[in-house]
Amino acid sequence: MKKIIFIIACICNTVLQAQEIGIQLYSVRNEVKSDLKGTLQQVRSMGIRELEGGELYGMDIQSYKKMLDAMGYKMVSIGIDYNDLMGDLTKTIMQAKILGAKYVVCFWIGHDGNSFTMKEVDEAAARFNRAGKILKETGLEFCYHPHGYEFRPSAGGTLFDDLITKTDSRYVGYELDVYWAKQGCADPVEILNKYPSRIKLLHLKDRQHGTKCDDTGHADEETNVVLGEGDVNIKGIMEAAKRSAVKHYFIEDESTRVMQQLPKSIAFLRSLK
Numbered sequence: 560m561k562k563i564i565f566i567i568a569c570i571c572n573t574v575l576q577a578q579e580i581g582i583q584l585y586s587v588r589n590e591v592k593s594d595l596k597g598t599l600q601q602v603r604s605m606g607i608r609e610l611e612g613g614e615l616y617g618m619d620i621q622s623y624k625k626m627l628d629a630m631g632y633k634m635v636s637i638g639i640d641y642n643d644l645m646g647d648l649t650k651t652i653m654q655a656k657i658l659g660a661k662y663v664v665c666f667w668i669g670h671d672g673n674s675f676t677m678k679e680v681d682e683a684a685a686r687f688n689r690a691g692k693i694l695k696e697t698g699l700e701f702c703y704h705p706h707g708y709e710f711r712p713s714a715g716g717t718l719f720d721d722l723i724t725k726t727d728s729r730y731v732g733y734e735l736d737v738y739w740a741k742q743g744c745a746d747p748v749e750i751l752n753k754y755p756s757r758i759k760l761l762h763l764k765d766r767q768h769g770t771k772c773d774d775t776g777h778a779d780e781e782t783n784v785v786l787g788e789g790d791v792n793i794k795g796i797m798e799a800a801k802r803s804a805v806k807h808y809f810i811e812d813e814s815t816r817v818m819q820q821l822p823k824s825i826a827f828l829r830s831l832k
Contacts, residue, residue, distance in 0.1 A: 577803070580828055581609030581635060582821075583762060583811035590818065591616060596626065603630050605822055610762075611664070611809045613637030615653065619655050627658075634700070635807050636662035636734075636760065641669045644686040653695050662760060662807075663694055664734050666704045673775055675708040680718050684725035691730030702759055704734040706776040707743030717745070723757060732804075736762035736811065738783065741791045744772040748792060748799045755803035761796070762811045763828070765789030783814040786824035797831055 582602060584591075590598040611634050615623050629636060637660045639651050644665065655663055668675070668683045683703075688790050691701035703726075709719040723733075735758045737747040751758055766789040767782040786793045800808070811829075812820050 578808065580607065580763075580825065581610055581611060581807060581809045582607050583809040584610055584612035584614065586810065586812045586817050586821070589815070599627075599632070600628060601622050601818070602821070603632065604702070605825055607810075607825070609633050609635050609637075609807060609809070611636045613658070613660075614747065620654060624658055634658040634660045635809075636660050639663050639687070639690075640667050641665055641667055641683075642727050644690040648690060648693050652694065652699065655699055657698075660699075662700050662702055662732075663690075664702045664704055664735075664760070665690075666707075667706060667776075668703075670708070673708075675711065675718065677708075677713065677718065680709075680721050680725065684722060687731045688727050691727065695730050698733055701730060701758065702732040702734045704736055704760075704762065704802050705739060705743070706736070707739045707772075707778075707796065708744035708774050708776040710740065710745040711774050718744070719750075723754060728757060733757050733760035734760035734762060736764065737791050737793070737796050738764040738766050738778075738811075739776070741766055742770070742772050742778050743774050743776075747793045751796065751799040751805075758800075758803055759806055761800055761805050761808045763793065763796075763808055763824075764811045764813070765791045765793055765824075780813040783817075783820075785820045785827065786810070787827035793827070794831060797828070 587598050608631060637655050637658060651663060668679055670679045687703055694701045705719055709722060710717045713721055715721045734748060735750060740747040740750055763786060765784050765786045767784050768790050770782045810824055
């Protein structure tokens with residue numbers, strides 16, 4: 560009987576860890592300018608433990624890591640610039656290792672103005688496959704975070720579908736930002752259902768009702784609202800994510816109201832069954 564109880568406890572603990580809610584530190588980019596430590600402590604007091612970031616805010620990396628450790632934070636993923644994917648990845652690898660991150664994420668594919676075509680998809684896929692293989696060999700995982708322009712229609716469905724097809728699943732995963740998928744006129748739930756094994760990370764943010772979608776990759780930051788109060792269908796997304804390979808969830812609130820909205824967003828997520 561004790562053995563059965565122990566197994567059940569381990570399973571429950573694994574589930575809870577898989578659904579732990581973190582924060583993308585870009586959310587507090589303005590607040591940390593005046594008070595880095597105080598802002599991080601305030602976020603930690605809300606129950607947030609996992610982070611996505613990588614910026615050192617003028618600190619040396621060892622001091623920054625020591626501060627995060629003292630607060631009880633875990634850095635899950637850091638970013639990498641698109642232009643750095645074809646270069647020497649040693650610095651990125653070392654930064655990820657020191658901070659304890661498992662994932663390295665690219666947040667933008669370079670393109671000229673509003674022109675994003677199969678040409679950019681082919682180039683990005685080559686870069687992602689190359690970098691992903693190198694990172695995999697060091698024990699890290701590479702992901703790409705789309706921003707909306709990838710959901711333009713193509714012969715294969717959308718350019719995002721083409722990117723998925725052209726990237727090696729052994730080396731390239733994806734971080735789905737549900738706001739940007741919605742803003743790009745796509746359905747985040749459909750994406751999660753279509754690619755349950757490729758989406759490894761989620762950015763959770765909601766969009767103000769009445770906001771018009773477009774495929775430029777740009778939007779008014781103030782259309783970021785409390786999770787559950789917008790039109791992105793966060794509840795449905797969380798249900799779909801539980802059936803997928805998603806390992807980590809990060810709230811990203813780009814609005815100037817982030818510190819007021821964050822506790823409400825956390826409460827909404829905790830209310831979901």
